[in-house]
Amino acid sequence: MKSYNLSHLRELEAESIYVLREVYAQFENPAILFSGGKDSIVITHLARKAFHPAKIPFPLVHIDTGHNFPETIEFRDNLVEKLGAKLVVGSVQKSIDEGKAAEEKGKNASRNAIQTVTLLDTVEENQFDAAIGGARRDEEKARAKERFFSHRDEFGQWDPKNQRPELWNIFNGKHHHGEHFRVFPLSNWTEMDVWQYILLENIDIPSLYFAHERKVIRRNGTWLPVSEFIQIDPKETVEEKVIRFRTLGDITITGGVESDADTLEKIVEEVAAARQTERGNREDDKRSETAMEDRKKQGYF
Amino acid sequence: MGTPTLKILTQMENTSQQSTANTNGYLDMELLRFTTAGSVDDGKSTLIGRLLFDSKSIFEDQLDQVKQSSERKGLEDTDLALLTDGLKDEREQGITIDVAYRYFATPKRKFIIADTPGHIQYTRNMVTGASTANAALILIDARNGVVEQTCRHSIIASLLQIPHIVVCINKMDLVDYSQDVYNKIVADFEDFASKLEVKDVRFIPISALKGDNVVNRSESMSWYEGSTLLYTLEHLHIGSDHNHIDCRFPVQTVIRPKSDEFHDYRGYAGRIAGGVFKPGDEITALPSGFTSKIKSIDTFNGPIEEAFAPMSVTITLEDEIDISRGDMLVRTNNQPEAKQDLEVMLCWLNQKGPIPRGKYTLRHTSADMKAMIKEVRYKLDINTLHRNEEDTDIKMNDICRVSLRTTKPVLADSYRKNRQTGSVILIDDATNETVAAGMVI
Numbered sequence: 006m007k008s009y010n011l012s013h014l015r016e017l018e019a020e021s022i023y024v025l026r027e028v029y030a031q032f033e034n035p036a037i038l039f040s041g042g043k044d045s046i047v048i049t050h051l052a053r054k055a056f057h058p059a060k061i062p063f064p065l066v067h068i069d070t071g072h073n074f075p076e077t078i079e080f081r082d083n084l085v086e087k088l089g090a091k092l093v094v095g096s097v098q099k100s101i102d103e104g105k106a107a108e109e110k111g112k113n114a115s116r117n118a119i120q121t122v123t124l125l126d127t128v129e130e131n132q133f134d135a136a137i138g139g140a141r142r143d144e145e146k147a148r149a150k151e152r153f154f155s156h157r158d159e160f161g162q163w164d165p166k167n168q169r170p171e172l173w174n175i176f177n178g179k180h181h182h183g184e185h186f187r188v189f190p191l192s193n194w195t196e197m198d199v200w201q202y203i204l205l206e207n208i209d210i211p212s213l214y215f216a217h218e219r220k221v222i223r224r225n226g227t228w229l230p231v232s233e234f235i236q237i238d239p240k241e242t243v244e245e246k247v248i249r250f251r252t253l254g255d256i257t258i259t260g261g262v263e264s265d266a267d268t269l270e271k272i273v274e275e276v277a278a279a280r281q282t283e284r285g286n287r288e289d290d291k292r293s294e295t296a297m298e299d300r301k302k303q304g305y306f
Numbered sequence: 307m308g309t310p311t312l313k314i315l316t317q318m319e320n321t322s323q324q325s326t327a328n329t330n331g332y333l334d335m336e337l338l339r340f341t342t343a344g345s346v347d348d349g350k351s352t353l354i355g356r357l358l359f360d361s362k363s364i365f366e367d368q369l370d371q372v373k374q375s376s377e378r379k380g381l382e383d384t385d386l387a388l389l390t391d392g393l394k395d396e397r398e399q400g401i402t403i404d405v406a407y408r409y410f411a412t413p414k415r416k417f418i419i420a421d422t423p424g425h426i427q428y429t430r431n432m433v434t435g436a437s438t439a440n441a442a443l444i445l446i447d448a449r450n451g452v453v454e455q456t457c458r459h460s461i462i463a464s465l466l467q468i469p470h471i472v473v474c475i476n477k478m479d480l481v482d483y484s485q486d487v488y489n490k491i492v493a494d495f496e497d498f499a500s501k502l503e504v505k506d507v508r509f510i511p512i513s514a515l516k517g518d519n520v521v522n523r524s525e526s527m528s529w530y531e532g533s534t535l536l537y538t539l540e541h542l543h544i545g546s547d548h549n550h551i552d553c554r555f556p557v558q559t560v561i562r563p564k565s566d567e568f569h570d571y572r573g574y575a576g577r578i579a580g581g582v583f584k585p586g587d588e589i590t591a592l593p594s595g596f597t598s599k600i601k602s603i604d605t606f607n608g609p610i611e612e613a614f615a616p617m618s619v620t621i622t623l624e625d626e627i628d629i630s631r632g633d634m635l636v637r638t639n640n641q642p643e644a645k646q647d648l649e650v651m652l653c654w655l656n657q658k659g660p661i662p663r664g665k666y667t668l669r670h671t672s673a674d675m676k677a678m679i680k681e682v683r684y685k686l687d688i689n690t691l692h693r694n695e696e697d698t699d700i701k702m703n704d705i706c707r708v709s710l711r712t713t714k715p716v717l718a719d720s721y722r723k724n725r726q727t728g729s730v731i732l733i734d735d736a737t738n739e740t741v742a743a744g745m746v747i
Contacts, residue, residue, distance in 0.1 A: 008545040009582065009614040013337035013416040022618035023577045026558040030631050030672065054606035055618070058571060059563035143409045150404055168404070170430055170655045172437040172743045173729045174577070175669055179738035193418055195409045282367055 014202050021048075021190040022055040023174060024153055028135050028188050029055075029062055031178040035135035035188070036093065038124075038306060039065035041077035042253040043210055044139025044191060047199055049084065050208050051190060052137075063137065064091035068124050070116040070255045071098045072234040077253060080211040095127030112236050115257045121305045125161040128185055135178065135186045138306050143195040144283070147298035153192050159183040161304035187306075196251075196283050200276050204269045216249045216267045227260025251276075251283040338415050338544055340441040341468070343424040343432050343459045348445045349476045353514035354408060354421060357536065360521045363410035405435045414540040424455055429688065429703035430655040432459065433743060436466035437729070440544050444473045448481045448511070452494040454689045460495075461688050464502040465651060465705065465745065467725060469547045471507045472538055479513040483526040501691055503722075506542075510535050548615035549724045553581025553589075554642070555635040556671035556727070561620055573604055573620035574629055579671065579726035580719075581637065582614045583621065590638045591629050592717050597638055598625040615726070632673035634717050634727075642727060644715035650730065650744035651686070651721075652679075652708045654700050658734075658741070666732040666741065668712055676713040677732065683707040710744070721745035 011019065025048075028035045037052065039045045052061045065085060085092045097116050100106040105126065106119035128136055142149045150165055154176045157163060169177055178186050191199070203210060221228040222241045228248050229235065234257050237243065248261035249272075266272045297305075342350055358364045408419040420435030422428065436442065442463035446456050463471055473495055481487045488511045499507060510519055511530050518524035521536045533541070561573040583589075587600045602609045604620040613619045621635065629635075636642065654660070660679055668677035682698035686705045693707075700706055710730075721728030732742040 009548070009550050010336060010545050011617065013335045016337045016616060019577060019616050019618040023558070026575050026618070027672075030559045055575070056561060057604070057606040057620070058565070058568045058573075059561050060565075142407045149406055149408070165404070169740045170434045170743070171740075172434050172731060173726060174438075175671075175729065175731050177669065177731065177733055177738070177740045179667075179733060181738065193407070193409075195411070195416075197411065198416070 014198065014205060017194055017198060018051065018054070018202070020174075020193065021051045024176070024188065024190040025052050025055040025137070027154075027176050027178070028137060031176070032135040032186070034131070034133050035063050035137060036066045036131070036133045037061075037063045038136050038138045039067050039081065040139070040253065040306075041067070041074075041081045041211060042139065043199060043203065043214065044141065046084070046208060046210055047194075047202060048137060048139045048190060049088070050206065053088070061088055061090050064093050064131075066093045066095065066127060066131075066133070066136070068095045068120050068127065069097060070120060071096065072116060072232070072255045072257050074211075074213055074230075074253065074256050074259075076211050076213050080209075084209075093127065093131060095123045097123045099123070100126060112238065114236075115255060117255055117258055118300060118305075120255075121161075121300065121303050124306070125304045128161065133185060134180065135188050137188045137190065139191055140189050140306060141191045141194050141196070141199070142189075145297045147295070147301055151187075151189055151192060153189055154178050155187040155189065156180065157185050157187060157304065161185070163187075163302050163304070165298070165302070197273075197276055200269070200273050204273055211253065213250050213253060214272065216247050216264045216271075218245055218247055219261065220244070221246050221248060221261065224260075228263065229260050230256060232256045251279075335411065335413070336415050336544065337418070338441065338539060338542065339418045339420065339439050340443055340472075340539065341420040341422060341432075341435040341439040341463075342443045342445070343422045343435070343455075343462075348424075348447050348455075349514045350421075350424075350445055353443075353445065353474070353476065353512075353520065354419060356514055356517060356520050357417075357419075358408060358410050360517075360536075361410045361412055363408075405431050412536065412540060417539065424459065426458065426688070427703060429458075429462070429705070430653060432462050433466060433653045433655075433705075436462055436468055437725075437743070439466075439468050440547050441470040441472060441539070441542055442468045444471060446473060446475050446491060446495070448475050448477045448487055448491065451491050452498060456495070457498060457690065458688050460499060460502060460504070461686075461691060464504050467503070467722060467745075469505060469544070470542050471504050472535070472542075473507060473509045474514075474535060475509065475511045476514055478511045478518060478524075478527065479516050483511070483518075483524070485527075485529045488530075508532070508538060510538065549580035550582055550614055551580070552640055552642075552719065552724060553583055553587075553635075553637040554579040554719070554724065554727050555583060555621065556673070557629055557631055557633045557635065558672050559631055560629070571622070572626065573622045574635065575618075575620045576672070577618045578613050578615045580615055580724045581640075582612050583619075583635075584612045585609075588638050589623070589635045590641060591627055592634045592636060592641065593644060593715060594628065594633070596625075596627040598623040598627055600624075632671075634671065634673075642717045642719045644717055646712050646715050647680075648710045648712065648716055648718060648730075648744075649747040650708055650710055651705060651747060652700075652732075652742050652744040653705050654702055654742050656734070656739060656741035657702055659700050659702070660741070665735070667735055668710065668716070668730050668732055670716050670718060670730045671727060673717070675716070677710050679708050680711045681709045683709065707747070708744075716746075718746045720747060 100123045106122040220231040249264045266275045406421045422431045422435040512519040519534045557574045558576045590597045601622045603613045684693040684695045719727045728746045730744045734741045
């Protein structure tokens, strides 16, 4: 008999497409949380595939800390135009101005944690009942406990010890008014899978992921990009380095790695040989052992 | 900087069925999902730690974190269990509360481990982990042989119809790598497993701690001529784990672009649950019973010549018939039985037991309907397989045979025939929680 096998990337793709279609069918008003990072770009690509030849039936939601890489914003705007999708921007600056969130102080100040306030407000204002995110279980130990369909109460909070069991491929997105779900179609992908898939599908990604020259400072074991948003200590020296970013977030917390990987193939090789997790360069996760779990319970991505 | 063009690679990758020779190994890898269950002492964490470590899937910063935590807890050695325990409470209490998913890959396969706690109290987690697994890894401590927990895990693997069972007889180093000990355990297990429905069972004597027969062949057990654990996991034949005979296509949603270019396009989106679909096939839409022919099977990368489980595709038909979510396309000469009375093995997942004569939402593939438990036939003792017909009071973690009555017919196959179209969940309409999972008999 002929053998009917899918390669692992095609099986992961089929699973993610199935999940995206379930979101569309089970929710009234779902949205994609779009950061401009590779995972949310892959989600958007999969959504195109899931609903082809129709357009993506979800708006893209960007929670904007105001501390962006200009390349990310340019990439975001181009993609939105190409897809003909609707863009919803939730502004962290606005949350601060309205007194809903307080800016952190000091050298390592970041707007990472207060994004949660803006995210939850944006979900509420737009009455989104499902927010699709690119988080993966291999990224971080608290994320390893996430369901594909992850329930959030009316305060947007996650209760990791009381999650709905998920069996086979039957997903339960039933919820009361005011509650919402976070949905993670890439749950079973690893960093390596994402890169291989980007290579396989030839998906466009921001230039920041490729090796480039940049002014950086050395801080907490990573190369932090120099921008108007960080305070540089007199003891710190600004250097010019050839680096690339393995993840993209707020410019104040996203550290780069020294690399000469300027093509997707070289990136894949580099990822295969990497001995550090990609979030190892993220200042936000280093604050404590439970930094991610604590933020997630509050409603973080 | 532009995006590199990778046309050659993309061409080499086959979206349909031509099996092109592929030089890039990674694109040719398969996915194997396996479940492990075990308690603190049987070496499960050590084994998982070793598989991850030897396949270079543990990163330095993760290891550093675990080392620091181990030191803080006053442990002498690095406790690899801390790698799999994701939540603060789990790490503090040293127990696994929930299913943890771990990932590793070799050049042949990518593996997803559903790591579940083995205690009876966590049956629902074992069942959850088992529901998507191709293989179950069952650990036996060579010093203790087949114990109650071994039976429990095997019974769950059998109930959930996990196609392959790999029995690892662990801690062989502590029984002097004795072939007699190994043979006795194999015989005991086979004796017990004869009562189960398992198709493929393999036995491997290992020492997770010393690394014998995990990744590398053991030098201390030359009497063992079988494969190592990793080799076994890499070579289990998973091509027939999906049903490729009975065509089942549950419709998730209807795609209607209403654009100028695709003005009259009407495609049925879903994931193939069984069989092989081809353009030209005569199909019947259930429950309506209308028949038509497949016009095309569409994907973003273009139409394809055939589709099989677990592919996600969009099917268009020759005729315009009324089809929506919850309906199922099947081959006209091979249809599931539509039944309002279902015999089901039910695993209760919720703290709160069933409400007497209570109505629940039953979800079967993409179809929802109301259902009630009409009768509890017996409760299954998952340590012994004993059927207790006296005790019909269902509590969390119980597995019972029940008969369900639904408001409209369920297009179910037996779970034995198809895990996708033979499974259901029950949802409590008051709390919206998933309270039970069932396998159709």
